[in-house]
Amino acid sequence: MQCPSCQNTDSRVLESRAADAGRSVRRRRECLNCDFRFTTYERVETVPITVIKRNGNRETFSRSKLLNGITRACEKTITEGNKVQIIVDELETQLHQSNIREIQSLEIGEMVLERLKGINEVAYIRFASVYRNFHGINDFVATLESFKTDKSQFATIG
Numbered sequence: 001m002q003c004p005s006c007q008n009t010d011s012r013v014l015e016s017r018a019a020d021a022g023r024s025v026r027r028r029r030e031c032l033n034c035d036f037r038f039t040t041y042e043r044v045e046t047v048p049i050t051v052i053k054r055n056g057n058r059e060t061f062s063r064s065k066l067l068n069g070i071t072r073a074c075e076k077t078i079t080e081g082n083k084v085q086i087i088v089d090e091l092e093t094q095l096h097q098s099n100i101r102e103i104q105s106l107e108i109g110e111m112v113l114e115r116l117k118g119i120n121e122v123a124y125i126r127f128a129s130v131y132r133n134f135h136g137i138n139d140f141v142a143t144l145e146s147f148k149t150d151k152s153q154f155a156t157i158g
């Protein structure tokens with residue numbers, strides 16, 4: 001790591017500690033040439049994931065956006081105990097471990113619903129209605145109808 005003061009590339013580490021909730025390591029270093037002290041951060045390299053939205057737009061997966069979305073949908077239902085954080089952590093880890101480069105926003109929504117199912121019914125239904133863009137009872141009915149169609153299609157194939 002190059003010294004910001006004299007550009008020498010040899011330094012010794014004085015101190016290492018976890019930062020950013022364990023996602024990076026902060027190191028305090030001292031230049032072996034001029035004794036200048038500086039700080040470096042080391043983090044795991046992750047491949048950016050592209051999210052394809054319903055309208056066909058593409059954007060880079062954003063952890064904070066997903067966190068905000070779930071928090072808004074689940075307000076006053078599962079805000080206690082950092083459960084939303086845990087859901088987002090698990091989901092992000094799963095995405096990076098699966099090594100995919102692209103995912104439909106709807107798929108992410110279904111992954112969230114999968115997790116909400118076991119945690120809180122109200123949060124589940126609320127997130128489903130926001131995520132699937134329900135505008136009224138007809139949308140619920142339409143979704144149920146399409147579930148039935150999906151099932152019968154699978155039955156035909158299987």
Ligand SMILES: [Zn+2]
Nearest residue numbers: 003006031034
């Ligand atoms: Zn130096």
